[in-house]
Amino acid sequence: MTINLDELTPPHIVAELDKYIIGQTQAKKAVAVALRNRTRRLKLSEDIREEIAPKNILMIGPTGVGKTEIARRLAKLSGAPFLKVEATKYTEVGYVGRDVESMIRDLMAVGYSMVKSEMQETLKAQAEKNRKKFSLTFCCRVPIKRSGKRKTVRF
Known part of the structure; x- marks a missing residue:
């Protein structure tokens, strides 16, 4: 979207x-x-x-x-990236509970995984394109007999 x-x-x-x-x-x-x-x-x-x-x-x-x-x-x-946090769980550094730095780490982790999944989708599409290209190359070899020698024709 x-x-x-x-x-x-x-x-x-x-x-x-x-x-x-x-x-x-x-x-x-x-x-x-x-x-x-x-x-x-x-x-x-x-x-x-x-x-x-x-x-x-x-x-x-x-x-x-x-x-x-x-x-x-x-x-x-x-x-x-989107991360929903409950602010009441966060405390000042040194007190019992989570500190604000962990909120930033969580947001960075969400952003990192978002970029990683985008890169994986791009690589997957590129691999699929290359797979189709190379499969056509291997599938379209036609053996031809001429004067006793076997040759391959590539398209």
Whole structure:
């Protein structure tokens, strides 16, 4: 479901989210604008990019209103890794519980596995293409007899 985000405008992003999420119009508009701004910021040169601070979104609301689903669908749409963590499990370093660094490690692991699976799919497609090419080469050899010698004709 990854779409080229260069071509998407916030109304298109909202329309894509509308296919899966009912309601939450303001939230969908806010994340669509944030995603568009992020892609536009990434296109800028390095020196200008430093001047424009990225905007982060904190979605707050009661259980079951669709916060996680909006984030999950937006991540899938943009091809970004998604990791849901329960923040109440995290503590300051030195206390009992998980520290915030483990959250970053978990996110990196998700991103790594995502890139790994994309590379595996690419290699699998390339191997399939090569397999078809080489099988045709081996299958299409036709033996021809001429003056007592056997020759192979390749196509």
